[in-house]
Amino acid sequence: MSEIRQTxxxxxVYASTICPMRADGAIDEEALARHLDGVVNTEGMTGLLVxxxxxxxxxxxxxxxxxxxxxxxxxxxxRKVVAGINAERxxxxxxxxxxxxxxxxxxVMVFPPYSWALGADERVIQEHHRAVANASGLxxxxxxxxxxxxxxxxxxxxxxxxxxxxxxxxxxxxxWETAAYDATRRLTKRxxxxxxxxxxxxxxxxxxxxxxxxxxxxxxxAVAPEMIVALERAVLAGDMAAGRALHERLYELARIVYGAPxxxxxxxxxxxLVLLGRLAAPTSRSPIEALSGEEVSxxxxxxxxxxxx
Numbered sequence: 236m237s238e239i240r241q242t243x244x245x246x247x248v249y250a251s252t253i254c255p256m257r258a259d260g261a262i263d264e265e266a267l268a269r270h271l272d273g274v275v276n277t278e279g280m281t282g283l284l285v286x287x288x289x290x291x292x293x294x295x296x297x298x299x300x301x302x303x304x305x306x307x308x309x310x311x312x313x314r315k316v317v318a319g320i321n322a323e324r325x326x327x328x329x330x331x332x333x334x335x336x337x338x339x340x341x342x343v344m345v346f347p348p349y350s351w352a353l354g355a356d357e358r359v360i361q362e363h364h365r366a367v368a369n370a371s372g373l374x375x376x377x378x379x380x381x382x383x384x385x386x387x388x389x390x391x392x393x394x395x396x397x398x399x400x401x402x403x404x405x406x407x408x409x410x411w412e413t414a415a416y417d418a419t420r421r422l423t424k425r426x427x428x429x430x431x432x433x434x435x436x437x438x439x440x441x442x443x444x445x446x447x448x449x450x451x452x453x454x455x456x457a458v459a460p461e462m463i464v465a466l467e468r469a470v471l472a473g474d475m476a477a478g479r480a481l482h483e484r485l486y487e488l489a490r491i492v493y494g495a496p497x498x499x500x501x502x503x504x505x506x507x508l509v510l511l512g513r514l515a516a517p518t519s520r521s522p523i524e525a526l527s528g529e530e531v532s533x534x535x536x537x538x539x540x541x542x543x544x
């Protein structure tokens with residue numbers, strides 16, 4: 236496989252990681268360190284996205300979020316750490332951004348508050364992002380929500396305004412639809428060609444890489460890091476046969492993990508790691524409960540089809 240790499244300064248593959256928990260719901264700090272270390276030190280991995288949706292950012296308190304960032308920093312060496320910021324209140328989001336910077340993050344990513352799905356004023360969206368950018372003093376990643384997710388999927392006007400924030404360096408493009416992904420990519424490259432547009436729709440990473448991508452921030456890389464790195468490298472090298480073959484291996488796993496209901500994606504990822512012997516238990520916080528035997532069996536079959544088991 237060719238060793239062609241991304242040229243964008245923030246490009247490449249970042250694994251969006253999970254947060255292991257003990258039976259009582261507390262963070263399993265030793266398991267967290269092992270998980271982050273094993274993923275980030277995969278050959279060809281650029282870095283980590285911690286405290287993302289897969290990392291249950293919505294369920295962690297302020298001290299826990301900082302703990303995760305510090306742990307990621309301690310195991311990542313020269314590889315980059317992107318810290319997710321998810322809070323409904325702008326003042327709290329700003330404090331979490333300050334915490335992330337103090338804990339050693341290289342950049343922060345603003346996750347649109349869930350309430351925005353019901354509607355959000357343009358001025359609120361802009362101010363929320365600017366407050367986080369100013370508080371952290373770090374490079375900033377935007378998160379483009381999936382098609383159909385209300386105002387968490389930014390309109391062209393909203394995105395253009397966000398791209399006026401000087402510290403923006405990248406976008407985790409989660410439209411989950413290739414036409415919308417391409418529209419975001421084209422708008423960004425026209426207005427801010429220095430900003431990286433990163434694919435994150437797991438079932439169609441291959442398609443987005445072919446259309447054009449500066450990398451990926453993706454949670455499937457927490458389960459199959461070598462394969463995601465290999466997929467990106469195959470496309471960069473123009474080896475579409477190898478890329479398609481990897482896509483075929485990964486497709487069913489991605490479809491099951493990220494299928495409806497979407498809020499179970501994290502526990503599905505954790506269950507995959509248990510099945511692979513990399514995690515002791517798939518514990519998540521209430522109200523998320525263990526998967527049924529049928530669901531676990533489906534994940535096991537997908538891991539076998541992906542040649543991971």
